Amino acid sequence: MKSKQILTVFGFCLTSYLAGCCRPGLSGDVPNTLRPQETNNWCWAAITQMLAEHLSISTNQCTLANMRFGGQNEFEANCCTEQTRGTPCPKTSDCDLPSQLALAYVNMTASESSTALSWSNIKSQIACAGKPMAYGYGTKGAVGHVVIVRGYTVIPAVTVRGAGGSTSYLVLDDPAPACTGQQRLITYAEYVDPAGSATHWTTYYDIARR
């Protein structure tokens, strides 16, 4: 009995030790299947779908839109109707509307931060916890945009022509443009404080099943 207890304590602490040992490298990446948004305005649905799929929760964008725009009965709306018959994307313009992430609807939770996560926390989420994040940004007085943060990378300076050295980038899975989506890069500085009038709105991190 005592041996079992000892082994349990030892096992727990070994796990903690190994977790504490996680030292992210110059690049990190979380497997994520890019889901292009299925109308011009469904970034919120595409991001919900991608985060849910990371936790093996199956959903699709038009079901989320039906839920969001169809009132209590999700079958009231026709958001799964194709705009052109036989072409799965885009979906009907009847439901082509902006909204918010629908994490609770797919039984997920996430921590939310209205300020940017530190570079260490970004690396920890990606390389240690193995979790993608969502990042919403925009200008006050207009509808914003949300993307998946799936990785990071540091590019060392080849020649120092400017005031700094290396550049830290976040790797994004962007559901826009509609029906194609794209992977793109933003600097960590842009994530913290976007250029011009845009600002960081929300980072959704530590995603989990509810």
Added chain:
Amino acid sequence: MKCALLPALLTLALLACQPKQQPVTTENNKPPSFSTAEEAANDAKSNLLTVLRTRKNIHLGLDEAAVEKSQPGKPIRHYQITFDELVSADATIFTKVRNEIATVVPLVADNKVVTIAAVGNDAAGWSVASVVDKGISDDLNLLRSVTQDASQGPVIIYDLPHSSVRIYAVRKGGGSDEAGATTFYTNYPGFSMQDGIATERLLPALQRDAAEFQRKYGDGIAKQTLVH
């Protein structure tokens, strides 16, 4: 034996469970600054080539040779129009929009936009904000073919407050700021990037839709929770 093992394991465990200090890094999170937007775009190109050559897990959908051959084109100013600006605007709105976001520098090879770099400007100078935007690259290529003039006048990009569809303004011959000298191109519902349109046709459609949107979703706009 067991009695001796227990304290030893607990001591080891306690030591092991001490939180690790974050490793000290020398990573500089502020990108290098430059004196011009084109120089910052060249830095973005250099970074992009490093990614294409060495980060094979990042799939940007770009041809490395085309990126290498590309050169920064004319910087394009990029503005975000707000609901307040649009709904109460007259025909001069496009000369009065105040919310500027990152400047777009097309990376051009063989008269084609290969990709874009977005660059920001602050007291330290110009620096890279982002790299790659297929939506803008595709639109700029279409614009070049529609206007059939590689040396066209200045282009300005406008983001709408209620729609993710962009508006591209082309000022003929790089003339004055007068809206009358400007032609607009967009795939906004009811219009096509193939056809240049005047402010007088475009603005009423935008204002009608924005006002309707604001009436329905004003709360979400104020709380900065609506995304598209």
